[in-house]
Amino acid sequence: MRRTPRRTIAIALAAAVLALTGCAVESPTPAGTDGAAGGAVSGELTVYAAASLSGAFDEIGDAFEHENPDVRVTAVYDGSSTLVTQLLEGAPADVFASADEATMRKLQGAAVDPALFASNTLVIAVPAGNPGGIETLDDLADITTVLCAPEVPCGAASAALLSSAGADVDAASLEQNVTAVLTKVATGEADAGLVYATDVVGRDDVEAIVPDGADDVVNHYPIAALSEASNSAGAEAFVTFVLSDEGRRILTDHGFGAP
Numbered sequence: 001m002r003r004t005p006r007r008t009i010a011i012a013l014a015a016a017v018l019a020l021t022g023c024a025v026e027s028p029t030p031a032g033t034d035g036a037a038g039g040a041v042s043g044e045l046t047v048y049a050a051a052s053l054s055g056a057f058d059e060i061g062d063a064f065e066h067e068n069p070d071v072r073v074t075a076v077y078d079g080s081s082t083l084v085t086q087l088l089e090g091a092p093a094d095v096f097a098s099a100d101e102a103t104m105r106k107l108q109g110a111a112v113d114p115a116l117f118a119s120n121t122l123v124i125a126v127p128a129g130n131p132g133g134i135e136t137l138d139d140l141a142d143i144t145t146v147l148c149a150p151e152v153p154c155g156a157a158s159a160a161l162l163s164s165a166g167a168d169v170d171a172a173s174l175e176q177n178v179t180a181v182l183t184k185v186a187t188g189e190a191d192a193g194l195v196y197a198t199d200v201v202g203r204d205d206v207e208a209i210v211p212d213g214a215d216d217v218v219n220h221y222p223i224a225a226l227s228e229a230s231n232s233a234g235a236e237a238f239v240t241f242v243l244s245d246e247g248r249r250i251l252t253d254h255g256f257g258a259p
Contacts (some may be wrong), residue, residue, distance in 0.1 A: 001073040002134075003060030023065050023085055027222050042070035045234040046092060046244060047077060050084045050099035050153065051220070052120065052196045056254040057097070068202045071234055079152040079177035079202050083259035085241065087226070094229035099153035099178075099196075104222045107178040110246040111224035116222040116259035118251050120196045122154075122161055123208040125185045130207055132191040137211045143191035149174040153219055154181070158194040161217045182206065 054077045054203040062075040076083070078094070078160040080103040085186050087093060087107060096111060098104040104114050126134050132143050140162075147169070148155035155174065162169055172190060174179045186205045196219070223242055226237035241247050248258075 001058060001065060001075060005029070007201060022218050024172050039239045040095050041068050041231070041234040043072075043231045043234055045071055045073045045231050045238060047073060047075045047095045047097070048087065048093045049062070049077055049095075049097040050080045050083070050093075051077045051179040052099055052198055053077065053097055053221070054179070055201075056118075056198070056251050056256065059250050060247055063246060064238055067241070068234075068237065070231065071237075073238070077179075078176075079148070079154075081106075081152045082176055092228075092230060093226055094231050094235040095223065095225055097223040097242070099221055100156065100219050101222055102156070103153055104224065107224075107226075110227050111222075112227055114222040114224040115239070115243060116220050117223050117247070118256040119259055120198055120219045120221065120256060121214045122157055122194050122217060123150060123197045123200060123210050123214065124192055125182055125195045125200055125206050125208060127185060128205050128207055130209075134192050134209060137162060137165045137169075137213075140167060140169045140192055140194075144172045144189075145169055146175060146181050146190040146193040147171040148178055148181055148194070148223045149176055152176060152178075154178040154194070157217050161194065162210065163215060164216065166214050167213070183185055201255040218257075221256075 026091060057075055058184055061075055065071055065073055069087065080098040084103055084106045087096060126132060147158050150156060150159050178195050178199055182195050182199050184190040185193045200206050223239055225239050229235040
């Protein structure tokens with residue numbers, strides 16, 4: 001599976017916190033799926049997916065190509081809000097997977113029957129060895145902390161988590177995707193940051209601290225084929241694969257929870 005470099009787009013969005021709850025997206029589970037997509041699809045398939053999905057979707061893309069040898073999957077990863085902006089401006093894609101339901105709803109009719117496929121929670125990421133001695137969310141106010149911008153799903157979740165804990169944190173920077181937050185922590189540019197639990201799985205350059213209240217702020221991830229997909233059959237098959245037993249197994253291996 002091919003990956004494309006992250007695209008940088010300047011977006012002027014209000015810095016209001018997006019609601020993490022609202023009209024829920026239904027999460028149908030295909031009955032009797034075993035991971036195979038039938039081998040009946042072909043061609044190029046472009047998948048836009050939240051940055052936090054990169055590891056899992058790289059593996060899912062490879063597995064999907066193995067089941068469908070005539071398909072070539074190209075994945076584009078970035079903050080969900082940035083990807084939606086690109087899609088609404090006409091960027092060609094066949095599938096979109098968002099890190100929250102609110103961002104998926106921005107596509108309205110452009111997303112065909114979104115279905116939930118995974119969930120995620122936040123952790124405090126610190127450099128290996130936790131040199132700042134961080135233990136709680138309150139500690140983030142006294143160090144160099146980076147957060148996701150409030151208009152992206154990880155930022156909305158971070159704002160909700162900090163608010164529920166009564167923690168007042170003046171972020172050193174607000175990033176457009178969770179990967180950028182983690183990079184600043186891993187390189188020592190920041191003492192800590194709020195990232196998804198899945199982002200620290202398998203890494204030895206950062207450590208994760210599970211803060212109180214993390215289980216109460218859960219991001220649910222929807223996926224949908226796009227109405228303007230150039231490979232609609234491939235898009236439907238890819239969504240089915242993600243929802244299948246094999247797709248769920250890969251997501252679980254990467255630390256994602258059930259939808």
